Amino acid sequence: MANHDMHREWASKTRGQEDSGHLADSVAEILDCAALCFTEMGFQGTSIDDVARRLGATKGRIYHYFRSKTDLFFEVHREGMRRLMDAVNSAMSQGGTGREKLLHMIEAHALTMMQNTAYEAVVVQGVHMHRLSATTPEQRVSLDELMDIRHRFEQLFVETMREGQADGSVREGADVSLAVKGLLGAVNWMAIWYRPRPDETPEQQQLIARHVAELQVSGIA
Amino acid sequence: MANHDMHREWASKTRGQEDSGHLADSVAEILDCAALCFTEMGFQGTSIDDVARRLGATKGRIYHYFRSKTDLFFEVHREGMRRLMDAVNSAMSQGGTGREKLLHMIEAHALTMMQNTAYEAVVVQGVHMHRLSATTPEQRVSLDELMDIRHRFEQLFVETMREGQADGSVREGADVSLAVKGLLGAVNWMAIWYRPRPDETPEQQQLIARHVAELQVSGIA
């Protein structure tokens, strides 16, 4: 029980800046393996033994840090959302017209999807799960918390698009909420089809991300 | 075993035009309940007993018509894809410039998503599953077959967009394949966020569908 709290503490620490040592390493290693398993086999399709096998350990290790499989899944999801938030927030704060900011935000979102395929595939899976009603009360609480983050994430795009309408860089008259759902859908769907090619460079990835972003932004400009 | 074949025969019949009577009714009823269960609880989260309970029956009935849970899932998926194909094909054959056709195709796609939420949520789930490697050989065969249909579906949009480039109604220079993936993503994502409001009329749905389509098409025009 105490260890679960230690993990919580670690999690909130890293949400700041630094990670601190061997405990963080253990947890991060588990999260990485879990992200891969959940991505490849789905939440219900993954057993804790699967994650343990990939880790080269047994489930004792995992249950020492995580209360339950659900807890593990949501911790992966949380980390994926954190990476997304960081990238988009940083793009948003770089200035320019609403339209320019939107372009950079979408590009950053897309690039993060491409460079964190496992974590972001879990995020998409989690969003999908929110649609499911067969959830335990425990899952419901975690899901609601994460959907709250997700909502704030979506609002960043909504606000920036409104900003663009105010400064004249984004077309008036479009239903902003609907437009944002469309554009986020286009980017999120990358979790389904995008696979990095074996020899793909970061520059090539950036090109794809920019292209996706431009297509979406030119629709509302 | 013979009954599974009867079902197959029914399935291919309906892919033509007519459905024929009480056997079809039994199967269609099972498919409807299964679509709802899979949508609400996911593939692995749904037990055959869940479907049977919703049906007001026991699993004997289901296993009489479907070899396995996997088989049942894919039959729902197939039906969902059929509805999508029908709608888009019909929109595509109505003429106009490439750009106009594309607009109508996306609109038809979106409207079908909105009017068949359960079946189409299963389709999206199936596409997602194709990403998963933890599949039995049996699942792999069905998935591959369905991804083949899916690929042909995507090609309809690619062809029409190329047509639009040829007749000057669609911007040159854009990566057609990437653009189509983006626009299909925007529409497919509706399976995640769209819920019909209790009092929503077909006219209101059409408005939303058109709006989504316009946003995507104006990005490539």
Place this chain on the structure above:
DNA sequence: GTCTATAGGCTGATAGAC
């Protein structure tokens, strides 16, 4: 901290009565 062993519950699929 990590392992082994195991309890306890659920589920896919089948067999056979009616």
Place this chain on the structure above:
DNA sequence: GTCTATCAGCCTATAGAC
């Protein structure tokens, strides 16, 4: 055609050794 009964396997989570 549909139901009841049941088996066999798997998986989450815990307890306790080391």
